[in-house]
Amino acid sequence: MLYLVNLFRHNWIFYALSICISALAAFESGRLLFLLAFLLLFSHYKRLLNIHLLLILIVGIGSYSYFSYEANKLSLPVELPTLLTWTDEYNINGVMLRGFMINESGEKVYVTYELRNEKEKQRFEAQQLAGTSFIVTGKQVSPSIPAHRYGFSMARYLQSRNARGIIEIQQLQYSHQKKSIMQPIFEQRFQLKRHIVETFPPSLAAEAQALLIGFQENVDDQLNRAYQKLGITHLFAISGLHVALVSFLFFQLWLRLRIRRESATILLLILLPLYAVLAGGAPSIWRAVSVVELIMLAQYFRWKIPIDDALSISFIMFVLLEPGAVFQVGFQLSYLATYSLVYSGRILARYSNFWVQSFYITFVCQILVYPLLLHHFYEISLSSFIANIFFVPLFSFIILPINLFALVLTFLPFPLDSFLFYIYEPLRTALTNFILYIQQPIVQMWNPGKPSIMWLILLYSSVFFAFYLLDQHAPLKKVFIALILPAFIFHVQPLLHSDLKIAFVNVGQGDCIVIELPRRKSVIVIDAGGLLRFEQEEWKERKTVYEVGRQVVVPYLKGRGMQTIDTFVLSHADADHVEGAEEVLREILVKEVHVTPGSIAKPVMNDFLYELEKTNTKLIEKMAGHKWQIGQTAFEYLWPLEIEYEGNNDSLVLFVKHNAFRALFTGDLEQEGEKELIQLYDEKLRNIDLLKGGHHGSKTSSIEEFVTVTNPKFAVFMAGENNRYNHPHIDVVNRFEAKNIPYATTGLDGTVEVSISENQIYIEKSNALFRK
Template sequence: MIIVLIGGLLSHIFFVTIQLIAPTPLPSSFPLTWSNDYKISGQKLRGFATTTNGQKLYVVYTFSSEQEKVNYEHTSIAGMTYLAKGEFVTPSPSAHDYAFSMSTYLTSKGATGIVEITSWTFMEKRSSPTIFLAKLRQQMKRHIEMTFPQTLVAEAQALLIGEQDQMDDELQRAYQKLGITHLFAISGLHVALMSWLFFEGLLRIRIRKEMATVALLILLPIYGVIAGGAPSVWRAVSVVELMMLLRYLKWALSIDDALAISFTGFVLLEPGVIFQIGFQLSYLAAASLVYSSFIFTQTSNWISRSFFVTFVCQLLVYPLLLHHFYELSISSFFVNIIFVPLFSFVILPFNMVALVLTYISLPLANLLFACYEPLRNGLTNVIFSIQALPFQLWSPGKPSIWLCCLAMLSVLACFYFLETKRFGHAIVVLVIPAIWIHVYPMLIVTQR
């Protein structure tokens, strides 16, 4: 905990003294090198690029034709340098207090401003391992689109390479109502499964344990880049890497210390990441599991253990979820008992196997799809039916900061009472702040 506090302080000092500076004025023409963090939406290309002096910018380019858009869709531009002409534009203000804030988004990514490109010409293509992996990720995305059935493309891209652009809006909203969107974000679950499959596979073909460990240490960062490099991915990868490396060197390190070191390194390397919702939720959920292990040991079967894992994670992050999204899925406490094992042991492994088969034997993969697709579509219909049930969302609005802090303290107190088996105290200390959050907006309106 001390390491986390010191790291947070150092990152804050670095953040306010170095990162938050006014953008350097741009010359009439300037080189821009693209990162692998970009998206194509409509007729625009949006994403992050750096100038020659290391300034990170959010770049917006409008395609001149449909053919130009198609060319960019089929090519990875990560590492490409363009001689550009453009100008800074002011981030659009939020439509209201609860709307998306472009300024906060730029800060979270470490970018100093938005540049709209008027014209550019290609200069060169840089080479590096990261750029190569970004190109490989783009090729995998196209490969999935070409070989998977249309109804399975979005799911496969989300689960395998962390690409959620093609997720259907209506289906995504159903996932949100049920509180299972986290299953489509590559995180510790995916990294653990990939690590286990790869490690066990090497052992089965008689690779020595030490060599398998070294191979996994090399593979995990590669997988982190291919999987999209989200905070949840790098959190899981960095913790596993650190634990395996120190174990390989015969050094002891507890999982909570590894999590703290990962957190500290993350915020020191990229201070703005503390503003990213995925980063906040990922580390908070991981900490809830690490420090609630005693609660899990009190369970007698996998059903109760699954419930308490979901309960603990959802409970600890609920103040943060209300702060960012103003609603909470009540049904998530129950549906995750079914959907977490289903995705862990059926849907995710199927997509991994199917991807490998599409490279080895497309006819065999198509046979597998023919059996799986109707079942998966049936599951989608079940999801729509469940989410249509009433009273699944608690929507109290956005609580004030002090109410969120009170709710977080009540959750910590609840965990303490659960560990000491004082269940009545746990319920009372949890429910009272929740009721206050619910009725507080009504009291404010009444006073007005």
């Protein structure tokens, strides 16, 4: 056994990489399996024994077969009705109960259930559902297609959680309470969550739940975004530090109780997995727990397992148990950041000064994960290099221990916790206000966009080369050139394209159009989508509301690397055009906003105007006759003619001409406005290239005369899938089809991206992209 331990010492990383490649190939594309050949070449270069090369190949091929089998199972339909048991991964938000359940075979499915009344909601909120079995009646539905290429993919999320599709539950019939060793832990976690809410001040409860039991759903969205901008969101994730602290406290407690060291080790081996479940079971905590467990087991059996081997074995076990985990962001970042620290040990050991070492630890972690952060989030926080130096020790050695201590005090019969909260709460509130203040500048975020696979490879090549230079004691100048030059080229590459690009972003029932000029000389955004919000009973209100601007428009802009909007056009004051605008203002620098005269007086504009006051953005009312030109692209407002705002027919109508290409964006203009447009601009509007169909394709727009005059080569209707207005109206659709005018509807075709290159028009639809 000792021979085997020595044989595999410092070589487990190659087996972990082999299994990682196999998992990616099984779920993504079998062609990725060719990466095994590069791994074998690299292993040969590192002078691994031939037995290792053979075993790595066998492990890779064998695990690929296993992962392919598991991936195929995920596509099998779920037979209904069936018996399903709740896991502890569920939440109740408004009228919806969502989460994961498992069937009798232990396979996971994602379920949604609409609560029927307030009493039923209260009943579900008052009990711990994990371990409770129900006979489920309903139907299996396909995951929704992302709004665009940078949008959230439900299919990928289900795949990452090894879940077999989505079940829309129509009826839940209680069956029994499943008995297992995990049930008391689930119940304890549920009670702890409630206990924290009941005993901690409201301003501290959400943070305590996140830090102590890994429950982050109650963390304020604004505060969470502030942590993201500072690059310190990971402080809320229970990981190695928490595990180390809990391990140390319990181990020292048992030693003080005169328990033998060997017995204390065994108790800790039993306790840590239970703590991982109690703390929510995130990838970061299982990674930390499994590594500690492996090292303690090795010490118990008098083996010496290096930390890199323990980390690799942990990785292998995790992926074998849940293959889709390779697509989980938390899993990727947790292991990658830890590997960066492990393999940078020699570099970090050169510095003894605490602040210098803290900076290099932050630098090493941030640099190694930055291409991955760009891949998932399209931006990284530049302030994180400094912020982490101060906030990591603050949270690690002050805030976390205080929360642990406070939790213990809340169980004591004496009012000591009240005294602690009296002192701590104002200090913590002041820190929160400070964080909210320093996170405000948008410029601290570097947003070059989402890298392609080729760019991802190039960026990581520069990172690994930089680490090689550091290890070889190369001058820091060379290290920074190796890092910054590829990143700079990636940042400026959008400035090199010569096409005019127009995107009709799928925001559901609403408008959002993004126009990008050649070499990104200017970015124009017309509207930002939005939802009509109606008053409803208090129990139906969601804790976190769906926001089109934040969840659809901003990811598209950031995915494209658009850090600045030169002109933000709000065509008119309807919620489905402007309700998402304030969310865009919070995240993207906007130079000026164009509105139709009189529209800012409408109540729907209030939130937008409130956000606008916090910026230096110009607000300008525009009407027919205003023109401007950038390079070969000319812009002109054709409508409205009057300054009195009355609604849809006062929408800003923008005409765009780029060389011979002509496009018309009509907002919600209806038949009265269309008639006047063709009377005023008959020649200008004849046989245009691209038309944004007015008012989402309503029967009150796109009248016969207007369609005949404009006769577009291509038209787009911006209407939500299965919308209650039946847009685009069948009469309008028939009108376009009768004239053989090709068209797309964003609700059906997804985001429509149009590129104009040398007067040739290229069209790509996101739904077709995701269905390939």
